[in-house]
Amino acid sequence: MIIKNGLVYGEDGSFSKADIEINAESFRQIAPKLPENGAEQVIDAEGLYVIPGLVDIHFHGCAGYDFCDGTIEAFDAIMQYEMEHGVTSVSPATMTLSEGQLAKIFENAGKYENNRGSKIRGITMEGPFVSSAKKGAQNGSYIHRPDMRFFEKMQKLSGGLIRQVAVAPEEDTDFAFIKEVTKQTHASVAHTTADYDTAAAAFAAGADHVTHLFNAMPPFTHRAPGVIGAAFDAKEVSVELICDGIHVHPSMVRAAFAMFGADRICMISDSMMATGMENGDYALGGQPVKVVGRLATLKDGTIAGSASNLLDCLRAAVKEMNIPLADAVRACTATPAKALGFYGECGSITAGKSADAVLLDKELNLVKVICRGKAVN
Incomplete structure (x- = not known):
């Protein structure tokens, strides 16, 4: 060709x-x-x-299916939808569920023969090692203290597919979990009440990523810069950003690109099963979600993922938020591929890499x- x-x-x-x-x-x-x-x-x-095929390293589902359904039917439908919408490499995310449920999901994902659709290049383990105070749409009944035994069981079942694990560092005594888990995978600060000093210590201990910047964490203020300020100061840390027009105001998207630059921002969709579907009632992590347009919410009004795919987010970033196209493309391709360690396989149009491209x-x-x-x- x-x-x-x-x-x-x-x-x-x-x-x-x-x-x-x-x-x-x-x-x-x-x-x-x-x-x-x-x-x-x-x-x-x-x-x-x-442009290179897009790389989404944090999303939950689409086309009426959730990755946590854990079935071949769900995996096939999700990978087909993502591919058809220009997202050719993915690291789908789990939710905070019981150990037994997560074990089955990781086991089935590890056995999945990913020969069609988008390529699963990893799994994002979002939960259960999060803060109850900042759980967002995570199920509080299954939140668990950071636990290497728990993680290693899931990693073994997945066949080593877990590319990043979310952790609230204030729940990690002496950052022992972060120090140990980063020998195997990437640790991402997420769903957290951490202040600047705690987050900075987590990054010093080995965490190198931040899950959906601005969401499920303390705000960035001039006297308490929190996780956002600590991530800015830790130059090796990459951050995720949801540009669906719901999760983060366009002004803050522009501010994030000015602060971190496209080389450190991983644009993600955080999409849930309603993406590509009509308005209505759906679920995320076993909890009911109502979707109207781009907005997905739990019964209490908490935002529950997005109803936009990554190409929608790229388009919104450029056309609605005034992010330069070249920066938006980098944040949807090279940067996330580098963040999770598979840039040698995809993320750019380079001889020898997977022939994934999108024509716009x-x-x-x-x-x-x-x-x-x-x-x-």
């Missing part, structure tokens, strides 16, 4: 007109002009942006998706 004449997003964050050759499931070469001789398929991308028109409408070297639509 050859993709010709597109405005290709490069590793340096710039767009330049180029052709892309794909061999089997990998990018073979990118050059200003490539011959078409022998190509099985030629796609003319004249006037289109060609100048209004950022989806034109075509290429996933592992095959045209999806």
